[in-house]
Amino acid sequence: MPEPSPTSVTRVRRGRFLRLGAALLVLLGVAGYLTVQYLTGGTGVPKCTVVSGRGDGASYEFTAEQAVNAATITAVGTNRGMPERAVTIALATALQESALRNIRHGDRDSLGLFQQRPSQGWGTETEIMDPTYAAGEFYEHLDKVTDYERLPLTVAAQRVQRSGFPDAYAKHEPDATLLAAALTGRAAATLTCEGRPDVRTGGAEAVRAALVRDFGREVFQEAGAAVAATPSATPSAVPSTEVSGSGDTRTVTVPVPRTGVAGGGERQRGWALAHWAVANSSALHVERVSYAGRAWTAGNTRSEWRDEDSGSRNATGEVRIVTGQ
Structure with a gap:
């Protein structure tokens, strides 16, 4: 039997590479789709919307799961007598750290809404996975930050979190501001699900x-x-x-x-x-x-x-x- 020519071998290898590349693209596409579904709650999952009470057209859409956690964070803050600015800082922090989802994973031993670490004295794993406890711990630390209400949001959040990405909180301030205004009750009839x-x-x-x-x-x-x-x-x-x-x-x-x-x-x-x-x-x-x-x-x-x-x-x-x- 004659040996295959170098040209035919090259074609076979090229075909294999193309098939492998196509398969990889499909897998990446599926992974991306699943990631989006996981983060957003998927098609058919009830959504919530908060709008600006100023009538300027600003709005933010989020999932029912995120709404529950945002409501808990806000309730804990107001019960502690924290001002609306503190609630905004807390919500922006949770949006950055966990997308307002009570997750059981993160960098090293980070857990929960605020990605708090048991090894750093934030509490036990069970405590940190309790949104009410986690929010209380965040506010307790925030309250110790001098003049946090006058600081830029990202600076105040960073002094609590000590994150490796200290500027990341700022991008969530507009959405957190809308949520805080609604959930503290200042902006009436602005939250719907x-x-x-x-x-x-x-x-x-x-x-x-x-x-x-x-x-x-x-x-x-x-x-x-x-x-x-x-x-x-x-x-x-x-x-x-x-x-x-x-x-x-x-x-x-x-x-x-x-x-x-x-x-x-x-x-x-x-x-x-x-x-x-x-x-x-x-x-x-x-x-x-x-x-x-x-x-x-x-x-x-x-x-x-x-x-x-x-x-x-x-x-x-x-x-x-x-x-x-």
Whole structure:
């Protein structure tokens, strides 16, 4: 049998290289697609949108998972009496470090929303993976930064984080500013989510447990609501949902104090609670939130806030959260 010519051998090798190159491109494409789906939540996953309260057209779209974490970070900050600027710094930091996702991996032993490291004294792995704990630790360190409110955001964040990329936080400031304005309640009716009304998880008890987790048990006592005080904020320690006169066990009513927290008034506190509920709508099967004559309903057109009918208009003294169970 005659040996193959050098030309034919070259063609075979070239063909193999082309096939290998094509296969590599396909794999890279699949990997890129999966990465995007992983980071964004994928097609069909409920999305949330926050818009500027100034009417300048600025907006930011994010996933329901990110919304839950952003709401927790904000609630922890306001409960500590931290100003809106502190919340903005915290949100921008979490956007950079984890894309507002509670991840179990990172550089060396970094974990969670803020990529805190157990080896550097931030807490145990279990503690750091608790968003409420992680946010509290961030604020505790931020509060020790002299004049952090007057510093550029990236400088303040870096003094807490000690990151290898100290300038990276600045690019998230516009989005973090929108989120902070909405979730602290300063910008009313600016946060909406698509919701997921067909989910069969969550319910009224889960809503109450999550409120206690993020705001503390005082959230049901702020306007004199009768809730037995206990040292635990676990779901088992949360009182049962009260049954209204109509037998409705799906509605959680959250009192709004006349004097708000962290420098805000009654309406700001009310909108903070209302936006929190919307941000948690997919996770907790929330179907409707109403406050101050406005209502959000899961799955309606653009999930926008709409004026309530005069007969069902809710006052500023309470936020009503209606669940699917």
